[in-house]
Amino acid sequence: MGYGFEALTYNIKDGYLEGIVRGHKTGLLTAADYNNLCQCETLDDIKLNLTATDYGEYLKDVPATLNTSTIVERCTQKLVDDWSHMRAHADEQLGTFLDYCTYGHMIDNVVLIVTGTMHDRDHTELLEKCHPLGMFDSIATLAVATSMRELYRLVLIDTPLAPYFSMNLTSEDLDEMNVEIMRNTLYKAYLDDFAQVCQKIGGSTAEVMGDMLAFEADRRALNITLNSIGTELTFDDRRKLYSNFGLLYPHGHQELSMAEDFEQVRAAMEKCPAYIPIFSRMSYGESQMLDKLLYEEEVRRSVLTFEQQFHYGVFYAYMKLREQEIRNIMWIAECVSQDQKSRIHDGIVFVF
Amino acid sequence: MGETRAFSMPVLIWSILSPILISIFVFMVRVGDEDKFIDWHHLHNIFRHISPYYWTYMGISAAVGLSIVGAAWGIFITGSSLVGAAVRTPRITSKNLISVIFCEAVAIYGLIVGIILATKAESVSPVEGARFSKQNMHAAYAFFGAGLTTGFANLACGLCVGVIGSSAALSDAQNSTLFVKILVIEIFGSALGLFGVIIGIIMATNAAFDAE
Numbered sequence: 001m002g003y004g005f006e007a008l009t010y011n012i013k014d015g016y017l018e019g020i021v022r023g024h025k026t027g028l029l030t031a032a033d034y035n036n037l038c039q040c041e042t043l044d045d046i047k048l049n050l051t052a053t054d055y056g057e058y059l060k061d062v063p064a065t066l067n068t069s070t071i072v073e074r075c076t077q078k079l080v081d082d083w084s085h086m087r088a089h090a091d092e093q094l095g096t097f098l099d100y101c102t103y104g105h106m107i108d109n110v111v112l113i114v115t116g117t118m119h120d121r122d123h124t125e126l127l128e129k130c131h132p133l134g135m136f137d138s139i140a141t142l143a144v145a146t147s148m149r150e151l152y153r154l155v156l157i158d159t160p161l162a163p164y165f166s167m168n169l170t171s172e173d174l175d176e177m178n179v180e181i182m183r184n185t186l187y188k189a190y191l192d193d194f195a196q197v198c199q200k201i202g203g204s205t206a207e208v209m210g211d212m213l214a215f216e217a218d219r220r221a222l223n224i225t226l227n228s229i230g231t232e233l234t235f236d237d238r239r240k241l242y243s244n245f246g247l248l249y250p251h252g253h254q255e256l257s258m259a260e261d262f263e264q265v266r267a268a269m270e271k272c273p274a275y276i277p278i279f280s281r282m283s284y285g286e287s288q289m290l291d292k293l294l295y296e297e298e299v300r301r302s303v304l305t306f307e308q309q310f311h312y313g314v315f316y317a318y319m320k321l322r323e324q325e326i327r328n329i330m331w332i333a334e335c336v337s338q339d340q341k342s343r344i345h346d347g348i349v350f351v352f
Numbered sequence: 353m354g355e356t357r358a359f360s361m362p363v364l365i366w367s368i369l370s371p372i373l374i375s376i377f378v379f380m381v382r383v384g385d386e387d388k389f390i391d392w393h394h395l396h397n398i399f400r401h402i403s404p405y406y407w408t409y410m411g412i413s414a415a416v417g418l419s420i421v422g423a424a425w426g427i428f429i430t431g432s433s434l435v436g437a438a439v440r441t442p443r444i445t446s447k448n449l450i451s452v453i454f455c456e457a458v459a460i461y462g463l464i465v466g467i468i469l470a471t472k473a474e475s476v477s478p479v480e481g482a483r484f485s486k487q488n489m490h491a492a493y494a495f496f497g498a499g500l501t502t503g504f505a506n507l508a509c510g511l512c513v514g515v516i517g518s519s520a521a522l523s524d525a526q527n528s529t530l531f532v533k534i535l536v537i538e539i540f541g542s543a544l545g546l547f548g549v550i551i552g553i554i555m556a557t558n559a560a561f562d563a564e
Contacts, residue, residue: 007515008425011432015518019436022522026440309519 010310013091027054068333105134164189184241208313217246404492411499418503419462422510426455430517437525451517494559498552505548512541
């Protein structure tokens with residue numbers, strides 16, 4: 001697809017699915033829906049309110065004793081069904097793109113199982129907790145591995161994650177710190193690869209996804225920095241975990257890797273004009289709001305991708321928006337079930 | 353994102369190859385007078401000897417063929433988006449059929465000009481050997497030009513209407529008040545093809561074969 005000419009060729013293969021995904025996007029909960037949900041007194045009320053939305057089909061036959069995890073599980077099932085439907089209809093290039101969108105979940109699942117096994121958690125319980133979008137055939141055998149090399153050789157070599165692993169293979173034993181570093185190196189390799197795939201697709205896909213992935217990479221860099229402050233991770237090791245693109249690359253990364261407290265991180269981030277609005281909405285010393293602000297920024301960018309036609313970014317954005325919506329529903333349901341209704345508005349990120 | 357290449361491999365290869373190929377063609381393949389770099393007289397002679405039927409029927413096939421390529425391209429761009437969007441909002445199907453009809457109209461423009469040109473193609477006989485009279489050659493070139501004008505105008509028009517129609521279908525599915533506004537844009541796009549048709553018809557009516 002040449003730049004500017006996607007309009008002529010995009011619909012040969014992907015026009016139908018673009019129509020579908022935009023239809024799914026119409027089904028996202030609106031501000032009015034959220035208002036109704038926030039008024040709910042019990043989980044049954046929430047279920048009743050959700051029945052009128054796209055989730056209706058999925059919440060029809062839930063057991064009488066309702067809890068938050070059931071609701072969230074059913075809502076996730078909706079996303080998974082949409083996704084596998086689109087994946088089944090996708091042509092080659094879009095299919096690869098859709099697969100790439102789910103590799104992030106795959107990495108999270110691997111890490112979840114490995115850390116769970118380290119803490120002797122029940123295996124089936126762990127498998128239930130895995131995100132269904134990131135499932136692969138050999139995931140059940142992950143528990144046998146005790147070192148990174150075994151993990152790669154026995155299980156992951158057959159998965160799409162294998163190239164990311166083989167790039168960063170060490171024979172170290174798996175402990176808490178190593179697993180976290182493994183997660184971040186994998187994510188880095190994955191994001192670099194995904195960004196390259198999007199550039200290869202070219203045209204407005206490259207443009208839109210470039211923006212989305214740059215934000216994702218910068219957000220990860222920020223989180224890695226904040227989480228590693230005060231740990232034994234050296235500055236050099238920290239820097240190795242940052243992706244090789246994004247608005248902060250490379251000068252912002254240099255500064256971030258040296259940061260020792262939140263104010264220094266903030267100073268590094270604010271050198272990048274795109275992130276000034278996020279930090280200016282946060283008064284000094286108030287770092288716990290950051291997560292919500294970053295989610296809001298992600299939602300804002302995801303909604304913006306729908307303003308352009310003939311590109312693949314809408315599929316990625318739809319996944320992000322649905323996931324945010326599920327997080328919102330989870331927060332509302334938790335607040336309702338724990339009688340914390342005064343805090344209900346703290347955790348919701350409105351999509352529209 | 354690693355290193356960025358200023359231009360891709362095929363572009364590089366062709367930018368070297370094409371001057372070589374052109375010089376081979378110009379310097380090795382000589383027609384007409386050996387001493388002249390380009391023998392205009394000879395070229396003129398060749399063109400004078402091409403039958404006027406060739407130009408006329410090439411014009412007709414360009415008018416109909418290119419228009420239908422444009423129309424078909426527009427319809428699949430509109431149609432595939434429309435089908436996808438209609439899965440969730442079936443109400444848009446009958447309204448957005450108008451976008452498909454706009455694309456279809458582009459094919460009909462080509463058809464009209466094709467019919468006009470075809471009715472004007474009459475049998476003429478050559479004068480002085482293999483040459484044809486000035487009036488006949490004029491008519492033939494006019495029909496060829498009319499066909500090309502209509503064909504390319506309608507090809508571009510079909511693509512334009514198709515892309516707008518696809519956006520119209522998707523935006524109508526989101527917000528039904530947008531449909532009429534986008535329809536106005538689509539009408540302007542559709543008018544582009546008419547410009548080609550008008551000039552094509554004028555060119556065709558000004559020329560006629562001198563049938564004896």
